[in-house]
Amino acid sequence: MHTTGLGWRRSFAVRLGAATVLAIAAGSCTSPKPVFEYVLVSLEAGESGSRVEEERAVLIDTKSLGRTGELIEFEGGKCVITLDRPDEYEPAEHDVTVEDTTALTPLKLIFTRKS
Amino acid sequence: MTERAARGRGSVRRWLRRTAIAVMLLLIVLQIGAWLSSPRQENEPLPVHDPEGGYRFTTDDGAANRLFVCVTMSGGGTRAAAFSYGVLEELLNTEIEWPPDSGRRVSLLSEVDILSASSGGSFTAAYYGLFKQRTFTDFRERVLYRDITKDLFWRAMNPLRWPRLFRPDFSRSDLAAEYYQEKIFDGRRFSDLSRRPFVVINATNVAFGSGFSFSQSFFDYLGSNLATFPVGRAVAASSAFPLLLSPLTLRNHPPARGFDLPEDVKQALAGPQSKPRRYAQASRLAPYHLEKEGHPYLHLLDGALSDNLGLRYVIDSYLRGEIRTLLNRTPGGIDRLIVIVANAKGESDEDLDRDASPPGETDVSYKTATVSMDNYTFETLELMAEFLDQRRQTQEMLEAVNQWRREAGMPELSQLPMIESSLIEVSLEQISDLEERRALLSVPTTLTLPRDVVDELINKGRELLRRHGEFQELIDTLR
Numbered sequence: 001m002h003t004t005g006l007g008w009r010r011s012f013a014v015r016l017g018a019a020t021v022l023a024i025a026a027g028s029c030t031s032p033k034p035v036f037e038y039v040l041v042s043l044e045a046g047e048s049g050s051r052v053e054e055e056r057a058v059l060i061d062t063k064s065l066g067r068t069g070e071l072i073e074f075e076g077g078k079c080v081i082t083l084d085r086p087d088e089y090e091p092a093e094h095d096v097t098v099e100d101t102t103a104l105t106p107l108k109l110i111f112t113r114k115s
Numbered sequence: 116m117t118e119r120a121a122r123g124r125g126s127v128r129r130w131l132r133r134t135a136i137a138v139m140l141l142l143i144v145l146q147i148g149a150w151l152s153s154p155r156q157e158n159e160p161l162p163v164h165d166p167e168g169g170y171r172f173t174t175d176d177g178a179a180n181r182l183f184v185c186v187t188m189s190g191g192g193t194r195a196a197a198f199s200y201g202v203l204e205e206l207l208n209t210e211i212e213w214p215p216d217s218g219r220r221v222s223l224l225s226e227v228d229i230l231s232a233s234s235g236g237s238f239t240a241a242y243y244g245l246f247k248q249r250t251f252t253d254f255r256e257r258v259l260y261r262d263i264t265k266d267l268f269w270r271a272m273n274p275l276r277w278p279r280l281f282r283p284d285f286s287r288s289d290l291a292a293e294y295y296q297e298k299i300f301d302g303r304r305f306s307d308l309s310r311r312p313f314v315v316i317n318a319t320n321v322a323f324g325s326g327f328s329f330s331q332s333f334f335d336y337l338g339s340n341l342a343t344f345p346v347g348r349a350v351a352a353s354s355a356f357p358l359l360l361s362p363l364t365l366r367n368h369p370p371a372r373g374f375d376l377p378e379d380v381k382q383a384l385a386g387p388q389s390k391p392r393r394y395a396q397a398s399r400l401a402p403y404h405l406e407k408e409g410h411p412y413l414h415l416l417d418g419a420l421s422d423n424l425g426l427r428y429v430i431d432s433y434l435r436g437e438i439r440t441l442l443n444r445t446p447g448g449i450d451r452l453i454v455i456v457a458n459a460k461g462e463s464d465e466d467l468d469r470d471a472s473p474p475g476e477t478d479v480s481y482k483t484a485t486v487s488m489d490n491y492t493f494e495t496l497e498l499m500a501e502f503l504d505q506r507r508q509t510q511e512m513l514e515a516v517n518q519w520r521r522e523a524g525m526p527e528l529s530q531l532p533m534i535e536s537s538l539i540e541v542s543l544e545q546i547s548d549l550e551e552r553r554a555l556l557s558v559p560t561t562l563t564l565p566r567d568v569v570d571e572l573i574n575k576g577r578e579l580l581r582r583h584g585e586f587q588e589l590i591d592t593l594r
Contacts, residue, residue, distance in 0.1 A: 035392070035434070036505065040529055061379035066443040071529040073443065073509070075435050077390030078382045099389055103509045103531065104516065 037076025037098040038106035041068045043089060046115040057084035071106060074098075083111055090114055148278025155282075155289045156348065158365050161340040164374035169331030170305040170341045172229070172313045172437045180441050181450040182213055182593075185229040186312070187426045188236025188457045189492075190354070190419030192560040195235030195459035197259050197569045200250075201576020202457040202541060203243060207251065209581075211593035223593075229432070231315040231328075231425040233418035235560070236457065237353040238299070240425075241346050244314030245303050258299055259569045263562035266298070267291055286361035288351050296347025305329070305349070306342040315428045317418035318352040321362050325399040326421040327413070328428050329353075336403040337413065338368035352415040356560075357484055362414040367403055376404060379435060396431065420484075423492045424456055430499055442534060451535045453589065454499060457576060458542035460492065462556035496540060503536045510534075539586050541579040 039060075043052040058066045059082045066072035068083070076098040083089055089111035101107050167173060174180075186206070188199035206224035213221055232240035238258055243250045270276060270290055279285045296302060308314050316329040327333060329349040334341040352363040376384075383390065383397035403410050418425070432438040441449045467474050474482070510531055517527040546552035555575060558568055580586055 035502065036509075061377070061382055063379065063440060064444075065440060067445060069529065070443075070445065071513075071531050073506075073531055074439060075390060075393060077393055078385050080378065080382065097389055103513055104528065106529075 040106040158339045160368035161371040164371035171331035183449040184227045188232035190234025191459035192235040196238040197572035198459040198576040199239045199457040201573035205577040205580045227312040230312040231428045233317045233425040234354045244308040288363040292348040292351035300347045316349040318415040319421040321414040323399040353418040365413045456540040
């Protein structure tokens with residue numbers, strides 16, 4: 001009984017969520033192109049590829065605009081994304097053009113700890 | 116008869132000759148006086164660039180930013196100065212509890228972080244930035260009730276000042292700047308202005324038709340030091356309405372040692388394809404650093420021409436400046452962003468429609484100068500509202516998706532730092548009484564108004580803010 005109840009709730013939640021996302025997507029079709037772009041920067045350990053718990057400041061065009069593991073909202077376009085010192089990760093920078101992202105589908109960038 | 120006529124012609128000729136000699140002598144005296152008189156006050160060069168130094172907004176000054184309040188003040192001569200002063204008075208008298216549940220009662224005015232103003236509003240913003248509390252005891256007498264128009268007229272009529280006006284590098288705006296600096300701002304400079312609120316005086320760059328804010332981050336491009344620049348000159352530039360006053364000129368000095376274009380500007384200059392807004396702003400400032408020979412001077416006119424609300428600085432800061440840095444900062448960033456716009460826009464000339472004959476040259480000239488300004492003002496306000504709405508929607512959407520994912524047993528997506536925002540515009544058009552509204556909307560844009568009109572405008576600024584629905588809601592949550 002308990003399992004059935006949870007399953008019903010989960011399936012309802014999934015439908016509700018899907019409906020919400022669809023509604024938002026439909027809404028976004030009619031609204032003007034959003035001005036903001038989104039980036040998610042994560043850190044990984046060198047060989048294992050596992051996530052690193054450490055948090056670092058993320059610099060976009062040398063300005064501190066957020067932290068690793070957090071969604072960063074900014075104006076986007078061509079930019080250079082780096083981590084704040086010390087210089088323990090590679091690549092040293094991501095030279096990217098951030099376009100056509102959304103908060104649900106940010107540009108995901110990874111910095112890997114130097115071995 | 117003929118003899119008398121000949122005598123008459125002779126005396127006219129003599130009179131003409133004497134007048135011509137007198138005019139020539141006067142011109143020579145003026146020219147010599149012009150050579151001998153002191154030139155206009157130049158903006159000083161900056162020998163060494165300091166990215167944290169000078170009068171610029173810094174995010175690492177130790178100030179608490181959780182509640183971040185921006186107040187913008189529009190153009191409109193003394194009408195705008197008085198109206199925005201009323202808004203300041205109301206903010207002073209609005210008590211809030213901040214931080215929440217701390218028991219600490221503060222005036223909302225003490226929490227203002229940015230005061231950005233154009234034209235008439237810049238008198239109020241600069242005065243408060245310099246004199247803080249004193250503003251509420253002497254600003255009315257020293258500025259709002261003062262007959263600035265008459266004072267400027269007699270200054271220009273004083274023959275002792277004519278030689279300077281004869282100099283090619285001295286204009287009517289320079290005369291106004293000296294008057295403001297001496298009589299209103301007590302000779303103060305930007306280094307005397309408060310850091311919080313950070314005061315932004317906005318003017319218009321004549322060559323590019325773009326906004327120019329008196330902040331060290333703009334002066335860096337000119338290799339110039341804003342700290343030593345007279346506040347009165349900035350206000351004169353911000354309120355130099357075309358035709359009435361001439362543009363005010365800044366010298367573009369050699370670059371300060373160590374200054375290079377900011378990285379985001381370099382990236383933006385790559386082209387307008389991906390982010391045209393970034394490109395547009397970068398390409399109007401970068402030439403003052405990259406092509407100094409082609410731009411040895413920068414001429415400034417009324418800030419209202421490019422941004423009548425003084426809101427552009429806040430928008431740019433929200434998009435890519437200090438506000439953006441603070442929004443994304445966790446912890447210690449902005450929790451609540453409040454933007455209050457004091458809009459003293461006057462009436463549209465609906466009376467023009469009553470006449471069968473087309474409007475005359477004066478009306479057409481005035482309209483030519485202000486039509487696009489009015490439309491742009493409307494769009495600027497809409498833009499700010501749209502940006503704040505987009506943020507609100509994105510936060511809500513992520514929250515809804517994460518709620519769903521939580522219930523579905525899935526890992527949550529990264530959320531944005533949650534902020535609450537309010538955009539509150541107070542304008543004379545919100546006056547509910549029709550007659551009162553018409554009367555105040557028709558107050559002319561001038562630097563001289565009768566005392567009772569000034570008092571009425573101040574009272575309306577206070578009342579409109581106090582009664583504004585969104586302001587009331589905001590204050591209820593902060594009390």
